[in-house]
Amino acid sequence: xxxxxxxxxxxxxxxxxxxxxxxxxxxxxxxxxxxxxxxxxxxxxxxxxxxxxxxxxxxxxxxxxxxxxxxxxxxxxxxxxxxxxxxxxxxxxxxxxxxxxxxxxxxxxxxxxxxxxxxxxxxxxxxxxxxxxxxxxxxxxxxxxxxxxxxxxxxxxxxxxxxxxxxxxxxxxxxxxxxxxxxxxxxxxxxxxxxxxxxxxxxxxxxxxxxxxxxxxxxx
Numbered sequence: 195x196x197x198x199x200x201x202x203x204x205x206x207x208x209x210x211x212x213x214x215x216x217x218x219x220x221x222x223x224x225x226x227x228x229x230x231x232x233x234x235x236x237x238x239x240x241x242x243x244x245x246x247x248x249x250x251x252x253x254x255x256x257x258x259x260x261x262x263x264x265x266x267x268x269x270x271x272x273x274x275x276x277x278x279x280x281x282x283x284x285x286x287x288x289x290x291x292x293x294x295x296x297x298x299x300x301x302x303x304x305x306x307x308x309x310x311x312x313x314x315x316x317x318x319x320x321x322x323x324x325x326x327x328x329x330x331x332x333x334x335x336x337x338x339x340x341x342x343x344x345x346x347x348x349x350x351x352x353x354x355x356x357x358x359x360x361x362x363x364x365x366x367x368x369x370x371x372x373x374x375x376x377x378x379x380x381x382x383x384x385x386x387x388x389x390x391x392x393x394x395x396x397x398x399x400x401x402x403x404x405x406x407x408x409x410x411x412x413x414x
Contacts, residue, residue, distance in 0.1 A: 211270030371402025
């Protein structure tokens with residue numbers, strides 16, 4: 195069963211915000227991208243659901259955009275720390291359920307946490323693509339893009355696969371991914387045998403095509 199679509203707003207279209215916005219949109223979610231720079235906005239006209247130029251440090255602008263109706267808002271403003279903090283504060287006050295905010299350093303991150311950011315990310319440590327996948331999939335625990343068409347993903351075993359052996363699940367044929375390891379309690383099984391049965395608490399470590407991984411994420 196496909197997951198219910200969420201609505202996301204990404205504020206700030208630098209390298210990090212662009213990566214998050216595109217990844218969310220490519221995963222089939224509704225994405226509103228916002229930036230103060232009209233040239234940056236024009237670059238995104240075909241990359242997300244909607245893109246607008248707006249000053250997000252102005253409360254009335256945020257209200258006009260209907261920002262409170264979004265499930266998740268990612269504040270990815272980079273250079274202007276004051277705008278980053280003020281936008282996060284306003285979005286919080288407007289009642290957005292979940293706010294992800296980009297921090298430049300530990301002190302900035304602590305400030306964002308204090309004013310209500312639900313999750314603080316540091317682009318030097320968290321690629322935009324990893325953040326996006328962790329937001330939209332409850333199964334995916336970590337996601338690393340090895341190349342544009344190849345990814346490494348750590349995923350909680352979907353219920354649909356529990357009780358089946360790796361041979362029976364046949365993930366390579368079905369999704370174009372290979373199980374390179376399994377985490378089970380404190381044990382790491384490398385490499386797992388085709389006869390290894392998938393248990394409810396298992397974590398699968400997969401390598402494969404990004405498109406196939408997207409399909410696998412939809413399994414319940």
